[in-house]
Amino acid sequence: MKAVNLAEKLSTFMEHWQPRTVGEFNGHDVMVVKVKGAFVWHKHDNTDDFFLILKGQVTIQMRDGNVTLGPGEVFVVPKGVEHCPMAEEEAHILLIEPSGTPNTGSAETAASRKLI
């Protein structure tokens, strides 16, 4: 059992929208991800979606309006709510989702989730 340094984990990869799992917690994956540009509109019918911004600015677009987040800010997208994250410049996020949740909401288009 050891500490997980999030910045150190983020330094090991460059790809955008490809979450890496850095820990596990009550059946959830604790992940870090680098993002830039717009993701795809999607929803998760069976899980909320936890975002904590570690670096940069991220806008969570939703059908009812947007929420813009900076470092040290948390937002939870409730289950079933369509959303499309976007970032004009590269941003880093801590994500928590049940293990195996496809990041696009669909197993067909989801990024593989590597453990690092």
Next chain:
Amino acid sequence: MKAVNLAEKLSTFMEHWQPRTVGEFNGHDVMVVKVKGAFVWHKHDNTDDFFLILKGQVTIQMRDGNVTLGPGEVFVVPKGVEHCPMAEEEAHILLIEPSGTPNTGSAETAASRKLI
């Protein structure tokens, strides 16, 4: 639905070892807490315990050894593992636990968990 600024939430109280709930996620409370000194030895038989250090240094004492964490570092205490967090100077932590989990492992001695 709005962003939760963790530093802003932390600025609203001064007490140590009194977690405040700032959001909810899949049946879990997302909490911030200020700590200083040693807590009590305890365990949670039915849940892992998620720590992300926001400020300062925290040592998670366990029977098999200690883990010391700084800002941007995550540690998950597995369910059933006895632990006693401590901090020589005031530190700030993001905690995630199932809603209603007593912070001491026992409902009799737990801090009330205020929503702010």
